Amino acid sequence: MMEILSCAALTSVQDLGRYGFRRIGVTVAGAMDKLALAVGNILLGNQLSSAGIEITICPFRVRFHQDTSIALTGADCLATLDDVPVLPWWTRSVRAGQVLTLHTPVHGARAYLTVGGGIDVPVVMGSRSTDLKANFGGYRGRALKKGDILNIGASLRPAASASAGTDDFGVEPPASALPSNGLPQNLPGVISVRVLPGAEYERFPESALELFWRTDWVITPNSNRVGYKFIGPPILPSTDLEVFSHGLVPGVIQIPPSGQPMIQMVDCNSSGGYPNLGTVIEADYWRLAQARLSGAIRFVKTTHPEAVSALAAERDYLNTVTRMANVFRAGKPGAVNSVRASVRRRAGA
């Protein structure tokens, strides 16, 4: 068990999401940064579908009531276990009674705490994610608060101490491991994400599209797991657009009548009727999830083949992390070196 000692709003139990129910209006939910959650689970030898805790506002403190192992991924929150720093993208064992503290992030917006065996909450409609809008799933269908006690599932793997391996290791984070092909670099405070044109793209005049691509869109404080709203010059269609409600996925960029774009995120409605200018590609979704309020987003036009190869690079990264974690736990240093070398090659270092 683990006990939440201190917890601001917007902290919830999430897994990779609830799929197959858009057609009855159910949102996908799940972690905003699914890549970070997946890496956390891989570091611990969990199933990829295990639930972790998404932490958006710090400080966050939790006391463990049992020996277990944890991983921290996503935003760097200067975490400490008792008084010892724990690096981001790192796993280690904890003893009963120890307290983990996460502070305001220095990079990124969302941190993920995963535990060996996963957070044990009931599976509702195929997922342990909290549906924060409809109030079901996760821990009692709501965000976590001080005093909540969470059960930890049975770990799938033997303790590292039973082999020659270690429980104390980390991996290269996606920010350095994944290539950012085609993304403009060196724009301080601006995160670039790639976009595929959507259904109403051609219905906007050339001048509006040009403005859309070259603007650094400021993320308003009114942005959350449902969607991000932006401030910038209005992007208006050539004529009024009548659009029937249609299915949505996270990443869809809608243009409401105000001309100020909105990006649908993981808690978005399953359908909506605003014009769809384009969609942020899945492989850049973690970049969006880690964007901070008042930061800016630059949209970069891409093609479907590029989007698929970006997704393939993400899959390769997860495979590499999996091999590396297995090697560390088994304790075969020679093999660790060869995996490290392959990570460096992929990162182009």
Place this chain on the structure above:
Amino acid sequence: MAERQNADLPRISMVGTCALLCESTGPLDIEHQRRIWALTEEVSKWKHVLEVMPCLNNLMVIFDPFETTIETLEQKLIDAWVNCEASPVQGKLVEIPVVYGGEFGLDLQESAEHARVSIEQFVEIHTSADYVVYALGSHPGFAYMGGLDPRIFVPRRTEPRLLVKAGSVAIGGSQTGVITWATPSGWNLIGSSSLSFFDPDTEPPALLEPGDRIRFRAERIER
């Protein structure tokens, strides 16, 4: 994607890396919607298709981009649309009891005034039509319905309400329905229903499905 000349061919566009939107270019009516249902059933059987989301005159197809290409899927969707027959689905009949007006029907009077009828006549028109569920979506258990009498079309409010109570019966333009959970909405609130439209712990979780026939029944009118 290539522009198509033939008016009957669907319009297909990307929704990110792993989804396509296939839209009928015809009018939104029950005949076209029956083809959308038939196409949904057909596409759901295809290999590498992970999820199909039918909506109003369109469907979104989520697929595995490592197993198929958008070109292949686009062609298959066009062929399937051309060959599909309207689905004969006749859903169940569901009666929705409604308290019109009162605390949760704040816009009933204004809506009746807009339609230039009395409140009683407005309720009579709303309860005498047969509605068909075209699709579910937006929020859990919410049904898009066709069949609203044009005499009581009421344009959406210019200022949406920030929070509308679950169970609100409402009209937005040419559509009517029951808002199934607390949400912002620009629709006109004409009443409320205590019927449960969604429960994650039951199977199936949603009360309604596409093709179901709906009748609203007036429990009473409150002023």
